[in-house]
C-alpha cells in the first residue's frame with residue numbers, strides 16, 4: 001500500500017469565526033510534505049487542537065490576501081521561530097502576495113530565525129517525482145488563486161511481491177520495466193505480476209471566488225474537491241456582489257467536473273445552526289457532498 005494523502009480541516013468557517021468554525025485553513029500531508037492552504041487567524045491553535053506540530057509545515061499556499069485567509073501568519077511565523085523551525089518556509093500566492101508578506105514583516109519585524117521565500121505563482125508551479133501543484137486564477141476582488149495537488153499515478157514495483165519471490169534489487173528490474181518481463185533465476189516474470197498500478201489522485205481547493213468558467217476544468221476529476229460555499233442559494237445576489245460561490249454553484253461545478261467528493265467550506269456564521277440547508281442545496285446537483293467540521297480528517 002502506498003501512503004495516502006491526508007487532509008485535516010483546520011478551519012471550515014468564513015469571514016467571522018464561530019464557536020465551532022475557525023477561519024479557513026487546511027493541512028494536507030503526504031510523506032514528508034506538509035502543505036498548509038490558507039492561514040486564517042488562530043490557525044496555529046487549530047494545529048494544537050489537531051495534535052499536529054506546525055513544524056511539519058513545508059509550504060504554505062495562500063489563495064488571496066483577505067484577512068480571514070492570512071491573519072494567522074504573523075503568529076504562526078513567531079511560533080515556528082520559537083519552536084526551532086529549521087527548514088526554508090516556502091510561501092506561494094498570486095501576484096502581490098510578496099507585498100502582503102512584506103507588510104507583515106514591516107508591522108511585526110522580520111523573521112530572522114529561519115528563511116522564508118515567497119513566490120508569486122500561476123499554472124503548474126511545482127513538480128516533484130511524486131506530485132505536482134497547480135494554481136489557477138479566480139475572480140474575487142484581490143487576485144486569488146485556486147490550487148490543486150496531484151499525486152502522480154503509474155506502475156510501481158510491489159516490494160512485497162519482490163520479497164515473496166525472493167527477487168533482489170539489480171539491473172534485471174530495469175529490464176523488467178523496459179521489456180515488460182524478465183528472466184530471473186531461470187524463471188520468467190511479467191511486469192504485471194510484480195507491479196501495482198495506482199491511479200492519479202487529486203485534491204483541489206477553491207476558496208473565495210465568483211462563479212467562473214475556469215473552475216470546472218481546473219478541478220476536473222478531483223478525488224476531493226474543497227470548495228467555498230459562502231452563501232446559500234437564497235442569497236445568490238449577495239454572493240455575486242461579494243464575489244463568492246453559493247452552495248448550489250459549488251454543487252453544479254462538482255457535477256460538471258466529475259469529482260468524487262465535494263466538501264463545502266468557508267461556512268458563514270449565518271449558517272451556524274442551519275448548515276444542513278447549504279448541504280441540501282448543493283446535493284440537489286451533486287449527491288456526494290459533505291460539510292466537514294473543524295479538525296475533521298479525510299484520507300485520499
Ligand SMILES: [Zn+2]
Pocket residue numbers: 064066140208
Ligand atoms: Zn476573500
Ligand SMILES: [Zn+2]
Pocket residue numbers: 014015066068069208266
Ligand atoms: Zn474568505
